[in-house]
Amino acid sequence: MLLIAFGIAPQSAFACVNVTTAGPGTRPYDATATTAVYNGFRVSFTDVCPGVPGTRSVSVWFVDDVDTATPTVIGNVPFRIQSNNGIRYSFGPGEIVSQTLDRTFSGSDFVNFNFWLSPGRDAMAATRQIHMYWRTTDTAGAPIEGEQLVTIGLSIVPVFSLTLSAGGTGGLLDFGSLYGGAQLTTNVDIRSSNAFSIRATSQYSGVMRRVTTCGETLAQTGDSAEMVGYSATLNGIPISITTAFIDTRGDGASVRSLNNVPFAVRVDPALDSSTKRAGTYCDVITLRIEPFN
Incomplete structure (x- = not known):
């Protein structure tokens, strides 16, 4: 007897969200300025599953590599990263403050951030990287995390x-x-x-x-x-x-x-x-x- 079964092989679950950023890059720093220095950058979210119905949710946060560098300081200048609805990464009293930004969207979306440098410091030209992590769920509802290194830097305006x-x-x-x-x-x-x-x-x-x-x-x-x-x-x-x-x-x-x-x-x-x-x-x-x- 011959039994023949017909069916569709199960497909692997996959993520429907792509997260990208170019980072703030290098910002000229004037040590004589009395106000904070800002440099804007954008984090973009894209739905890469147009055939899968529903909205997409994603969480983003920043983490410094405290094992290899002084956290939240670049070139002797304290810095923080903030969005238009609050500080997302900064220095606190004896600790680092890292707050998650949650976003729900359809199609595509973005969030503008500012790379903030404390004014009036005896700065040094420097470039370093911090980690941007993001979390979403795949099509089966399982959590997925991703990471991108974000380059930040400052150059010195002659003083x-x-x-x-x-x-x-x-x-x-x-x-x-x-x-x-x-x-x-x-x-x-x-x-x-x-x-x-x-x-x-x-x-x-x-x-x-x-x-x-x-x-x-x-x-x-x-x-x-x-x-x-x-x-x-x-x-x-x-x-x-x-x-x-x-x-x-x-x-x-x-x-x-x-x-x-x-x-x-x-x-x-x-x-x-x-x-x-x-x-x-x-x-x-x-x-x-x-x-x-």
Whole structure:
């Protein structure tokens, strides 16, 4: 007897959702900016089973590789990933916060994310990868997970910044009564990504002039009875209208901060006040930082 059975072989279950992203890539980072830096990227969801009825559900989350790198920090800058409805990956007090985003869709869909960088850090150019995981179910209802490495990075915007340590960009050194060798100091903060020079310019050609109002325009004169000489140093190194302060460190790949650098002005030790006319003596010194090539 011959028995012949007819039927359809069972098909394997398969996933109907494809998840892709190009990632945020590399973002220029300006260490002098006071607001957070953002770089947007998109995660796309596609239904690859148009013949299978129903909506699709997918969950997405991000995980850092804490075994090989400092989590949630890139190039010395804390970062986080957020969508328009909340933070999805960030740093918390003593822990990493990773929140899942759930999505239900038909056909295709996407979610926009922002790669957020904390402002004002002494950054270093860097590129690294974090993991984007996603979870869905196959046509038989069994869970399926996938993974994609997402590249994040930052490059350094050239930085050359010079400010008073006490704040602002202008100040006053008031000697009171002038005498030979008197010295006053203020501190400045320097930030740079490359080799730099700091040059000084002077309202009155490198001397204090007898004035009615400090900063007023005065005619050139050779009357030494209305001039007082002085010298200046930055971090102990002489600086003048002809001599620049130069720092050749810096390769453009990181930002350095030099804080509380002393800028000192010393009255000419040989000053003989009896040879000067009574009055107010002043000079306006401007320090400018610029790239050094």
